[in-house]
Amino acid sequence: MRLPRRALLQGAAALGLGCRPRAAPPGRQLVRLWYTYGGKNRLVLEQLVAGFNAAQAEHWVQPVFQGDYYEGLAKLRTALAAGAAPALSHVVGEVIPYLAEAGVLEPLATRPGVDQLDLLPALGQAGTWRGGGQRPLVCLPFNRSTPIAFYDADVFEREGIAPPESWQALLEAARWLSTTDASGARRYGFACPIDWWFWAALVGQAGGELIEADGRISLGGVAGIKALELWQRMVNEDRSMKPPPGRDYNAWEATNQDFLAGRSVMIWTSTAFVRYLEDNARFNVRAAKLPGFVRRAVPTGGTHWILLRAAPEPEKAGAWQFLRYLHEPAQVARWATSTGYIPTTQSAVRRLTEAGHYAEHPNDAVALAQLDVAQPWPWSPRLFQLQREIIQPRLEAAVLGRQSPRAVMQDAVRLAQREP
């Protein structure tokens, strides 16, 4: 049977149309948005996009899911190299200095209405990085978080203990709460991903900085070693902390699942999981600030919105309008209450406070209050490399491989100072 030529052409055209991104409605400027949220966050973001598209008739934001944070970043770099970058995306804070120094981010300071954004100081560029306020504005916060402790309040009450305020109290509580039942199943007092973010929190609590004020990479010095020693002791000596299997966000997910299943009584994870844990636990979930050692400290995390310089100006203008819409109190509040991320503007916090949200959700109030001890990151294009190549692989070596924390950190500092 011979296929008519017209049928073949129609088939090819249909195939081509199927592959082509959906265009904006007539008369509207298409704004491509690449995002890396899954699950509930994705749903809420898509609702916010739909709200923006319905609220005005000039722009049309088209959200495209790009995998997790790292996959999204890899695709963004590939698109930049291919000259096909979207106007708007969001990336983890650790790569912002790297992207800014590479000159791919659009400066935002001259965009209309930028002065009206009443960002929470700790979450904006000025508070996220040391000296971030003196640099050209290149990012805006949206899904921002900090590490936080969640615990099974029923078990804590039954055992008569309070959330730990110090490392010593953490050691004692984790030991006390760890048990093994008759079948040999272990319940751990504490669980935490062996991850850069939580290690950075411990370094801050032990009084260290990753990069000193003079630019020298120290990776916390003695504080970096003390952080590893704490984990090593809890995992290997006390057997009171469960290191979850897997790496990166797989380990985070495993930590959450262990907590929900009652295999660990207290975990460190992101504030962003508050709604998820509250909704899925069969016990009372309570949040607590992370303990201190020589001081209280937490790093901030999550992602920041960026405009890509290479995108056409009309599309960037539309993306900026969308960002302004997202930073209106109603949208910030909706995003924060639906997901668990910390609201990023003062007006949204006021709105939520007045509406009684924090009285009704005390765990959200803990996350917000902890911003008082948020530690800024160093502004370094190598921050991402320090995370991925220098620190992350060595955390496992020290904690699971039982290598000497001092030797591991000395090796890390040597490599970090040597390698460009």
Add this chain to the structure above:
Amino acid sequence: MKLLSPRRPTDPYLLLLPTLLILGCFFFYPLLAAGKLSLYSWDLLTPPRFVGLDNYRALWSEGLLLHSLELTLVFSLGVVTASTILGLALALLLNRPGRLAAFARASIFSAYIVSWVSVALLWLWILDADGGALNAALQRLGLPGWRWLSDPRLALPSLAAVTVWKLAGYAMILYLAGLQDVPAHLLEAAALDGAGRWQRFRHVTWPLLRPTTAFVTSTGAIASFQVFDVVRVMTQGGPMDHTNVLVYAIYEQIFLNLRVGRASALVVVFFLVLLGLTLWQLRLWLRREGAEGQSPPA
């Protein structure tokens, strides 16, 4: 014979052209590009910087090259050996009529048609150290549980076992086909000559299964060298890089560490290793063919 001769001498090359184009676009060009990029330091954002053999030196001095290569070879050797032996054993056991045998064959083969990600997720639950089915079963028997995926000594063997579980059904089906091609009269003749079951297998069945074995081991080697999904889902190269096999290391370098040059250097090494193994296999094959050709008729 005249019908098979090309009308024009260029005709065979024209017929090969589509294949050549596909290979050129999707194999030779990317390979050459990887070779070139392996000599540069490039993050896709800033201009590439020529660094000569520095990427290879860095991979060598940091130990990643040898480590990943060693892991991949050990993994592949373990998977190919175990899946071949298990596949053969299952085929011998289930090469019989009856509903039960048919059900068992279908059940075992079903693992092969399930996607790698589904298999990895299933085994992630089975091998979980604290809530997993395997440790629960061991504890019921009074045996201690193990950290199958987070103990550096056990993680790679655990992933290999999962891969064997998936591939063994495929090997079994191929061996079943091979067994059904073994002429019954040869086995009967051997039995009449007084050969026992083991001798019949050793001297009749096994030699006739040699082409099947070659196919099973070759496809097993290809699958095990390309292992990625189970690593990505179950261990992400950890713990302590003990499952950071070559393909995952390439992924990690380019997609997580943003190093195009080093990832390309790993691609080149990976290609050379596979090329070496293929040439070695080809040489063995040709030597065997030659030896068989020269052997006197029985």
